[in-house]
Amino acid sequence: MNELKQSTKMADTGTPQRPARTGKQPPKESSGLLMSVIRTLSASESNEQRDREKARLEREYHKSDQRLDHLITNHDQSLKDVMQIFGEVSGRLADARKRIRTIKENLAACKRLLHCKRDELKERWLEGVEHKHVMLLLEQIDEVRDVGERVGSYVNKKHYLHATQLLVTSLNRLGTDLKMVEALKDVNLDLHARKEKLHEVLIDELHKHLYQRWTKEVLALRRQGSGRDSTNTLTRAGSDRASLGTGKADKARKNLLEMITTPVKGLAEGESLEEDVGGVDPEANTQHFMAILVECLALLGKLPDAVETIKRRMQKELGVIIQRTTQQIVEYHPPAPPDDPPPSVLAYLKADSREAKLLQELLQVVFEQFRLIVAAHQSVLVSMRASSDKHGIELHLYSMPDVWSKVQAALQVMLSEYLDLSQLGTTQQQAPAAFTETATDLSSFFTKKRTPRIKNYSLFKFEASYHAMTMNSYLMEQAAGQAGVDLFDFSIADGNNSSTTGGGNNKGKNMNDKTLVCPASPHNITAIFNPLQTFIREIEDALACSPGDESHQYTKTHCTLHVFITDYIKDAFLAQLHVETAGRLEQATKALDQWRTCRDPTLLKTMKVNRPLLQSSISVWQSIEELRWLLGALPLYADHFVSMMCNTLMNYRETCQAAYRGITQPDSEDKRIISATWAKDEDISRFLRDLPNWRVLQAGVSSECTIGGDENPEEVGERNRKEAEILTGNLGDQLIPQHEILADPAQLRTLGHLQESLEWFGSCIVKFATSLPVKSTSSGIMVSGEVPPVSDASVQTLTSLAKDFEELAHTCLLVLHLEVRLHCFFYLLPVARGGGFASGLDSQEPDNDVLKLIKDLATIDEALTNTLHPRKCKYIFEGLGPLIANILMTSVVHIRRINENGIKKMCRNIFSIQQQLTNITMTRELALDQARQYYEMLYHNPDEILNGIMNRGKQFAELEYINALQLLHRSSPGLSQESLHTSLQRLSEILGDIGVTV
Known part of the structure; x- marks a missing residue:
């Protein structure tokens, strides 16, 4: 029963009461709780269980009662507020019904009163209208009599809209309401004359604002650096040639900038032009002023005539602007002194030349004026369309x-x-x-040029x-x-001054x-x-x-x-x-001038080189630079100029290759230059370019820094010895004929110049080619002055040609590198074959061939030092010591007999060569010390040599020991062949034991 009471109270308050939650169990409905209690009581077997359930039910009822009381307390104030608001609204509605009822009664009373006085009111209204019309006619007559003076005053102040409206209104009155007034006939004639004169004034003002006022304002703006391109502004200070004062000039410049940047806007529907006569300059806003002029012409009915006049005079006015601007720029820039040297043929290719700046200045000023003129025409056309639509005038307008x-x-x-x-x-x-x-x-x-056959050309060609x-x-x-005068006979009034270009004499x-x-x-x-x-x-x-x-x-x-x-x-x-x-x-590239070198220090400093270059290379590069400048000057023809560069480089490459062949390939087919042949050999060339000294040379680092870093002297000597063995293996044991080497130092100097020039030239072409943007990777429109994008094929062609020049330069350097070594073979191979090492005389002088080699090396060093970079000279002469040591040590097989005098002579030869190489390379050649020790070993007999190997270890190769033992055997005729065989067998055993020990 308590649970039923709780449910009834919840229903009365309208607020549902949730049962309390215990733990995480979901809430239970009241009806469910009541049914659960009833089932529990029905199923209970003892009174104790029923008492417990009753107690639990009472507790739940008590909780529900507390919740109901709480909800009633919380919502009591809201119910009171709602009832109060409802009472106020009901009262206001009752008051409104009363007031409406009173208004209806008053309106009905007024209606009855007006109906009674209708005839009397109508009579009084008609009398008032008649009186007003008479007064209006009298006022119009008084106004028309003063219209001429008022129109003149407005025109003098350039308040054309007020003047036109007043004039048109007065003429309309004289033609309608005041038509029968004879006293106003003279006034009518005067106003018609003023109408025609006002039409001419409006046309002149419109043309002035369309064309004439821009030149001086644009020039003044550019002189102050406020133009679109302030880098080319006129810098002549002082002269204020404009007729405007300082304040007016500032307003004009502000108006000019607004004319450039402000878009043209027409009048909105129902909007009318307004003219301020309160002392403001009527020309301050050009667009508004021209719109007023157009509106005035429309009011006068002269708008079609104005359109025809504008179209007829447009071309002449544009020509006047160009000539007037030219005249003023010439006045601002006086001509150059007559003692200045005349410009060269390609002086106009220089962006900083006076002529180019003046022409650019003229073009920019003309462009700015034309932009303003086009904007002015656009504004005028908008105004004409608006005025023609407004006044119903049929026009055949020109278009933009x-x-x-x-x-x-x-x-x-x-x-x-x-x-x-x-x-x-x-x-x-x-x-x-x-x-x-x-x-x-x-x-x-x-x-090679042939005498061209003169062709006959026709005198006239269409x-x-x-x-x-x-x-x-x-x-x-x-x-x-159209104008009845010459196109360039200009005399234009600008404000109060007259700017005349040419005058009547033109x-x-x-x-x-x-x-x-x-x-x-x-x-x-x-x-x-x-x-x-x-x-x-x-x-x-x-x-x-x-x-x-x-x-x-x-x-x-x-x-x-x-x-x-x-x-x-x-x-x-x-x-x-x-x-x-x-x-x-x-x-x-003439035959007589192609090998002429440029030694101008200023020019070489500009080229960022410190060695003389071929004049032909500098001239070709200057042509390439001019074409490169043209890439930015004429960007639409970038591919054409790059094609010209490629063709120029191809022909210059052929010229350089022909010059190279002229040195390395004599006219006789049965003769050859060994160094050039070896340089073209793929195996030898690849071997030389794989050596560390070549890689260091290409990296631009000193050879000795790299070699002295991670490599030890044994590795350096082994590398140079390997190079000597490769060259010796290709040459064989045959003597070199003199016609197979480049004996003339001038030819070597020429190769040096060619190498330096082509290497510099190729690197310049590579830098230029890599700096070119490619069309496939470029986006957008280029900015003036930037290098335009070119086709990828053109860039690849330039890069390929640059590699050809660099490859030819590398070939020249390899030829010089090999040629110096061939000179060593040429002079040293005959030394051993010539004999003279078993004589009884102790000669203090080296062999003649050795002296020739020393002199030849000095001559080559002198020729190349002033021609090539020091690191290239170092590359050419570095490694000669191991090569010469190898030649001299392997030459023992060609010596028949040798004694102590011959050994001394060979040691003097080695010392003389070593001294000369030290003077050239500024380093001591350790390989020649080893060669001298090798020949000094021949002072001992075979047994002493073998015992030295056992005591001091192996100093030379096994083949070198064998050659030395064989030479000692040939130098001692009394020894038998068995003793040589015994020495060689003992040598093999000793070297074998040393190898096993190691």
């Missing part, structure tokens, strides 16, 4: 592609003057064999014409026909009399190509984004200015560049 077309035509006229297109036809006829991109071969310029020349003439005729003068900032030359294209390409990209982007039906045709092809520049470079500039480059290379 039309503006860009005029801009391109004006630039083509200007470029035609500076690129000297008048000489294009002559140049093409004088150089019919100019290179093209598809067939570029410079080999003809390095081969294919030599150029479309820009035709365009130039067309533009001149068109401008002259009437009828031709283009050759025009002012230019620099002489006309095809090489001017290198200074202006990158700025032109940037501007061309702007034009093409603008044409692709232009609205209208005509825009689609510009997205598929390049603009006319791009075609003009591309055709000019292909037809004129590249052809002339090929001819000039080939001429310089032909001059540099």
